[in-house]
Amino acid sequence: MTSSTAAVSGFVTDVQRLRDEMGKVIVGHEGVVEGVVMALLSGGHALLEGVPGLGKTMLVRTLADAVDLTFSRIQFTPDLMPADILGTNVIVDDGRGGRGFQFQRGPLFANVVLADEINRATPKTQSALLEAMQEHSITVSKTTFQLEQPFFVLATQNPLEMEGTYPLPEAQLDRFFVKLKVGFPSHAALHTILDRTTGEGNVRAQKVLSGPRLLELRQLVRQVPVARQVQDYAVRLLEATHPAPKPDAKTDAKTDAKTDAKTDAKRPGLVSRYVRFGASPRGAQACLMAAKIRALLDSRFAPSTDDIKAVAKPTLRHRLILNFEGEAEGIDPDTVIDAILAELPTT
Secondary structure (H helix, E strand, C coil), X not given: CCHHHHHHHHHHHHHHHHHHHHHCCCCCCHHHHHHHHHHHHHCCCEEEECCCCCCHHHHHHHHHHHEECCEEEEECCCCCCHHHHHEEEEEEECCCCCEEEEEXXXXXXXXEEEEECHHHCCHHHHHHHHHXXXXXXXXXXXXXXXXXXXXXXXXXXXXXXXXXXXXXXXHHXXXXXXXXXXCCCCHHHHHHHHHHHCCCCCCCXXXXXXXXXXXXXXXXXXXXXXXXXXXXXXHHHHHHCCCCCCCCCCCCHHHHHHHHHHHHHCCCHHHHHHEEECCCHHHHHHHHHHHHHHHHHCCCCCCCHHHHHHHHHHHXXXXXXXXXXHHHCCCCHHHHHHHHHHHCCCC
């Protein structure tokens, strides 16, 4: 058995143990669990969207129970301030009659952070997460603190049409590796949920994955090779999410015509009509990393274009910014992505 085969086998075994342990508590959300695990293995962050009562918070707490890492929960409310999550300098006695400032760390200093109902806080507080999610550091009063690795933010949010919510800024959304939609459970799943939650038993996940082992799994994901053809498909998929650029009067008209013709040939009409801004390069990065993880979970050490297609929606849906017409007509970004995948050639 080669070293790569053994590594992949160990990867599959450890991740399956994690998923099985979460499955003891979470019922009917296998796709969401897979997406959360993908984000954890990639080093990214996950955003879970769904109406109240579907088990979003329970899913995050179950993940925290299954990994041997520090956990912190932040309940986002309209009056929450940035200092409440980052920390602040407080005056303390030095024991010798004097006083001085000491930094008191906020709840963001943890390995796994649950940002519960993140879109109920104001944009000012939401933006306080930007540095932590991207640079894995926190700056307070010109002093920068590095966060302990691994660092993973799991945020839950209610649909924007519900009362008391604030839309997440585009820069905030772009920092989430995936956006996962938590749907209503099936009839059979509801019976299982009721059996588990209304009886005498209280099932909780056991710790099955350590922090150092998680970092090893993340490193293995980055070692997975990607064929140029597969990477090119991810690039073309990203480009296809962007509407046709407006002609520039300073540019030669013939050049514009040739460029627009090539661009429109690979762009569905839904994109040009309903999308204001397409996905950022982070979208292609997320697509490729998620495809690598999906391939490893299938015991393959190389992703395919089918893997890219399978992860396109969770990694790109929150990165498509619809225009006024798209929002007015209630266009779902998933519909746009489906149209792109249907028309985009694999070669």
